[in-house]
Every structure is written in C-alpha cells, then in structure tokens.
Amino acid sequence: MRLPSILILCASLAWATAAAARTAAECVVPSKPGGAMDLTCKLAQKALRRQAGGENMRLSYLPGGIGAVAWHTMVSQRAAEGDTLVAFSGGSLLNLAQGKFGNASAGDVRWVAALGADYGMIAVRADSQYRTLADLLAALKRDPKKVLIGVSGTIGSQDWMKMAMLARTVGVDPKTMRFVALEGGGEAFTALDANYVQVVPGDASEATLYAGAGKVRVLAVLSEQRLPGVLASVPTAREQGIDVVWPVIRGVWMAPQASDAQYQHWVGVFERMQASPDYAQMRAAYGFYPFTLTGAPLTRYVAKAVDEYQRLARQFKLVR
Structure with a gap:
C-alpha cells in the first residue's frame, strides 16, 4: 500500500528538520543573558546566517565562575565536539592568567576567531x-x-x-x-x-x-x-x-579534541564571514570595533596576552 504523497512529503520535511537540528552549530555564552558574551554569540549567529549558504547556529547559556563552568564542561565533558563554539573575552584571558579556571592554560582549547574589540x-x-x-x-x-x-x-x-x-x-x-x-x-x-x-x-x-x-x-x-x-x-x-x-578582545574558541578538519572548517568560516562586505556594519551594530585574528595568529596573540595579564596581576599582588 502506497502512502499518499502528502504524507511522504511531511515525513521528508520532518526528517530534514530533525537532521538540521542535530547538525546545527552551537555558540555557548559562558554567562547569563544580556552582557557582552551574549552579544559575541549573537553577532556570530547573525553574521553566519547572512553568509551565502551560511551556517545555522543556536545559542545556549552556561554561566558560572565567569567562564570557568563553560571552560571545564567543554574540556572535560564535551572535548570532542566539533560544531560547538564558546565566546571569550579579554576577561577570560585575565582569569586564565590568575588561575581562576583551576589548573588550566591557554593551550587547553583551540582558539578560532576574534570577532572584534571592545x-x-x-x-x-x-x-x-x-x-x-x-x-x-x-x-x-x-x-x-x-x-x-x-x-x-x-x-x-x-x-x-x-x-x-x-x-x-x-x-x-x-x-x-x-x-x-x-x-x-x-x-x-x-x-x-x-x-x-x-x-x-x-x-x-x-x-x-x-x-x-x-x-x-x-x-x-x-x-x-x-x-x-x-x-x-x-x-x-x-x-x-x-x-x-x-581594550577587550572578543571572540570564540572550541574544544580541544575537535579534529583538525573541524577546526580549519570553522577558522575558514569566520575568515569568510569577516571578509564579507556587510560584516563591519553588523559588528558596529553590536558595539564592537575592528580587530580580526583567526587560527594560529590568534593562538599566538592569546598566549602573549595571558603572559601580560599575569604581569599585571602580580602588580596588584593577585598572583605570585
């Protein structure tokens, strides 16, 4: 007995919707809604959607410890996820420099892209x-x-x-x-x-x-x-x-065990996004200013910034 064509169409659409939901990328906001971390993920979401054949991205919120909960969740429980990005700022790097993420270092995750400066x-x-x-x-x-x-x-x-x-x-x-x-x-x-x-x-x-x-x-x-x-x-x-x-850098990182192919995919996605003609206007609408680094250059920048923040923290006797 053949199913009516309308039922076949509905079943196909339902399957496609479920598949899209499974494969949609995620941007984790490591704070409560309403702050600049939230804006970082929303800028990424909007800019990626505007690209030709752009990526779908959903937002989720994982507050706690000013980024510590999201960091340890991704590193210890979700370390192999290749389509999950986490917002970060200069404040995240400052916390790393002071040991507020525990026994963690900048090399524990993969730094994808800086979306702008604040x-x-x-x-x-x-x-x-x-x-x-x-x-x-x-x-x-x-x-x-x-x-x-x-x-x-x-x-x-x-x-x-x-x-x-x-x-x-x-x-x-x-x-x-x-x-x-x-x-x-x-x-x-x-x-x-x-x-x-x-x-x-x-x-x-x-x-x-x-x-x-x-x-x-x-x-x-x-x-x-x-x-x-x-x-x-x-x-x-x-x-x-x-x-x-x-100054405050704003960007995204991803889990440490994401494959090289997944990492390079996202580096390329953000490079194309930031090269698009309307990205500067979208970035300005979210209150961010020009600052663009991806992949290896961003990773080097982060390592240097953490060292500089450690020196500043020692001035205020926050670390030894």
Missing part, C-alpha cells in the same frame, strides 16, 4: 550624584566604602581591574573598596538599575544597550580615542586626566 567604560545611573569621572574618584578618595561597585566576577576580574587601576591613580588602595560580585554584564546593569550598586565598570558594548534608554550615564570610556556611535559624546579617561586604557 573597551572598558565606567557607568552610573542617570540620576547619580557622580557627573564626571573626577566626581567618582573624589568620592572614592574621601571614603571608598561608601561607593558600592558592581562587577562581573570577583577580585581580580577585569571589571575589578578597571576600578583598581583608576583608583590607584588617586592613591586609593583597591582592597579598601566595596565590590559586589555579579555574573555577567547584564546582571551588573540590572543591579545598577535597581540602585543595588552605584557604579558599573563594564564594557562599552554593554553600555550601548542601556545608555540609549536614558537610565545610564557613562562617565568615561577606557579607549585611546572617543568611540563612535551611541557613546560618541562620552570623553575618554585620558581626556579627563586619568591615563587608563582597557
């Missing part, structure tokens, strides 16, 4: 008494314990490091400041909106999501020059007499 920034509520970076630093100098600072991570995280470097310029010991450890930039801005914290030393890409709504005032961007777009009117810390710059 910069640190300092934000307060729009109705805050701190109208300039000088106002905030003066308040910290008067009594650092009266200023509650929301950071993604704990002592030694990149958000902590930004405030530590700024405080050091006015003679404030970072150990005397009050920090609230949060999981990702989205949670930090939620705490700021609720007035649970008074300051967020986050990233410019995160600030672009919130500053436009009129609820946030960005006191300074930690870049060499003013940034275009939503934050174009915000002065740099250097313009305000504070010589602190904090």
